[in-house]
Amino acid sequence: MRNVAKRPPFDAEALLREYEKTRNPVLRDQIVEAYLYIAAIIARRFSGRGVDYDDLYQVASLALFKALERYDPDRGVKFVSFVTPTMVGEVKNYFRDRSRLIRLPRRGGELLKDLEAAREELGFALRRQPTADELADRLGVSVEDVLEALEMRGAAAPVSLDTLPSEDDESAPLSAYLGVEEGGYGEFERSDELERAMEQLDQRQKEIIRLRFFENRGQREVAEKIGISQMTVSRAERKALEILRQLLSKGE
Structure with missing residues (x-):
């Protein structure tokens, strides 16, 4: 676990x-x-x-x-x-x-x-x-x-900490999908609001969001773990994210 x-x-x-x-x-x-x-x-x-x-x-x-x-x-x-x-x-x-x-x-x-x-x-x-x-x-x-x-693992050129990945990138953070400004980052995770919003999802939606955004797994891996198709994961994820976006926008 x-x-x-x-x-x-x-x-x-x-x-x-x-x-x-x-x-x-x-x-x-x-x-x-x-x-x-x-x-x-x-x-x-x-x-x-x-x-x-x-x-x-x-x-x-x-x-x-x-x-x-x-x-x-x-x-x-x-x-x-x-x-x-x-x-x-x-x-x-x-x-x-x-x-x-x-x-x-x-x-x-x-x-x-x-x-x-x-x-x-x-x-x-x-x-x-x-x-x-x-x-x-x-x-x-x-x-x-x-x-x-x-x-020491390797020297890296300076990177921009303000560059967000595109929304079609599976590495994008949950905040990017929800359209929430970083604002110190702690404000987005607004833990209480996010947890309350998550409670409005059904069990499968919760599991998909948890695996995708809290365990850093791709859609294909999530599909294999749950036992459904990747297309089903994609559709459920989009629906769950839309629900979260609406709920969080009401709380602003």
């Missing part, structure tokens, strides 16, 4: 308050796991620009972990509104940092080789992409070493 597809539990705010008091690592892991779907959305939003989705997912996941440690529920700001801009900022910083040419030292090359093997092994065992923390634990190195190795 993919953790990135999970939505926050109903008592998420209660868990956040309890964690703020106790710093219980079990609660921390539950909260991070519940909100990993945001990392998946952000990674999808910025993928296809010279950086792998998996790398962006790990950067966003680490930012989620760090943001949780700074979150104060007594300030009256919802957790999603607090962490999403932080995660987006970390991903943008990652792009800017790797836009410089980096010479890969020998140790970095060896670590990167081990990192790729560990990611494949953990991905198979966990049935999802491992986080930077999990990779660090497997390799016996720090999270910073893992992120540094990912940055």
Whole structure:
């Protein structure tokens, strides 16, 4: 079961308050796991620009972990509104940092080789992409070493963070299909509004949207998983997106 597809539990705010008091690592892991779907959305939003989705997912996941440690529920700001801009900022910083040419030292090359093997092994065992923390634990190195190795993976020319893919591109983010302005990105995911809108979809529509936009799967893969034709997936997706567009536009 993919953790990135999970939505926050109903008592998420209660868990956040309890964690703020106790710093219980079990609660921390539950909260991070519940909100990993945001990392998946952000990674999808910025993928296809010279950086792998998996790398962006790990950067966003680490930012989620760090943001949780700074979150104060007594300030009256919802957790999603607090962490999403932080995660987006970390991903943008990652792009800017790797836009410089980096010479890969020998140790970095060896670590990167081990990192790729560990990611494949953990991905198979966990049935999802491992986080930077999990990779660090497997390799016996720090999270910073893992992120540094990912940055060294290859030097890339500067990319524009404001260029959206065309709407007929399967890599386009959900916001592009819904016609919602990015506005700091956290505002679009407007988590409460989106969740309420999603509740108006039927079960198949929910499943298709979840697989397509929260698990980063193509229409053909979704069709095979559900056991229907790709044409049926395409039609159901278009109908679901139209419903979401109408509902979200009413809420503006």
